[in-house]
Amino acid sequence: MTTDAxxxxxxxxxxxxxxPRRAGLPRTGAVLGAVVLGAATACGGxxxxxxxxxxxxxSTVEPTSATTAATTPGDGSASPSVSPARCTRDRLDLxxxxxxxxxxxxxxxxxxxxxxxxxxxxxxYPGVTLLDSAGDRIGQPAERQGPAAPPVILHPGDSAHxxxxxxxxxxxxxxxxxxxxxxQAYPPGSxxxxxxxxxxxRVCGGVFEVRAVEPGTHP
Numbered sequence: 244m245t246t247d248a249x250x251x252x253x254x255x256x257x258x259x260x261x262x263p264r265r266a267g268l269p270r271t272g273a274v275l276g277a278v279v280l281g282a283a284t285a286c287g288g289x290x291x292x293x294x295x296x297x298x299x300x301x302s303t304v305e306p307t308s309a310t311t312a313a314t315t316p317g318d319g320s321a322s323p324s325v326s327p328a329r330c331t332r333d334r335l336d337l338x339x340x341x342x343x344x345x346x347x348x349x350x351x352x353x354x355x356x357x358x359x360x361x362x363x364x365x366x367x368y369p370g371v372t373l374l375d376s377a378g379d380r381i382g383q384p385a386e387r388q389g390p391a392a393p394p395v396i397l398h399p400g401d402s403a404h405x406x407x408x409x410x411x412x413x414x415x416x417x418x419x420x421x422x423x424x425x426x427q428a429y430p431p432g433s434x435x436x437x438x439x440x441x442x443x444x445r446v447c448g449g450v451f452e453v454r455a456v457e458p459g460t461h462p
Contacts, residue, residue, distance in 0.1 A: 326364040326394050329432050334359030337428055337437035340404065340461055342444055347414045351444045352404035352461045353428055353453070355437075357397035365456045366394035367431035369405050373423035373441060373451075381446075382420045388452035395458050402460045410448035419447035431456060 340352035353371065357363055371385040388408060395403040405428075412419050423441040430437065 330363035332435040356402040370429035376424040385453040392455040408452040415448035417449040
């Protein structure tokens with residue numbers, strides 16, 4: 244006769260209990276899959292290559308072409324020219340050149356000469372008037388004619404001129420001015436005037452003009 248205790252101890256034939264699983268050990272299939280996946284990634288199979296490290300930006304700035312040109316030795320065009328101080332009355336001499344006729348016009352160079360010991364510069368138009376023997380003004384001051392010219396640098400003894408212009412007698416219905424004894428001229432930018440003999444220069448036709456100062460003693 245079989246008891247309940249005997250039923251609990253009797254096991255079916257052909258069945259064995261599985262050995263207990265150790266904790267913390269991965270299964271063989273999982274390990275193999277990880278190995279295969281790593282090999283595929285290393286060979287480029289579907290994986291993306293990590294980006295290269297960023298190249299550091301240099302803090303050195305290359306000089307621009309303007310800077311290079313300005314610092315290139317021997318290049319005179321790169322060095323800015325600086326004009327000397329303006330010629331003042333105390334270092335200038337004034338004279339009137341020969342009157343030249345031409346096509347109904349009369350021209351005479353008003354000459355400024357540097358009598359100082361250092362270079363100076365003239366730029367622009369002088370202020371010119373005619374005076375009689377008593378020092379009174381004749382007519383109106385000369386009007387500016389023509390475009391402005393670059394500054395003229397006068398070394399000691401050098402000269403520059405401003406051309407005076409009028410017309411020949413009888414060219415227009417306007418009469419000639421009375422003869423002048425002296426010409427008074429303010430150098431460009433100066434408030435002090437110089438005077439010289441008017442010689443044979445006489446304004447006619449109501450035309451009395453002066454051009455900007457240019458190098459030399461005549462047009």
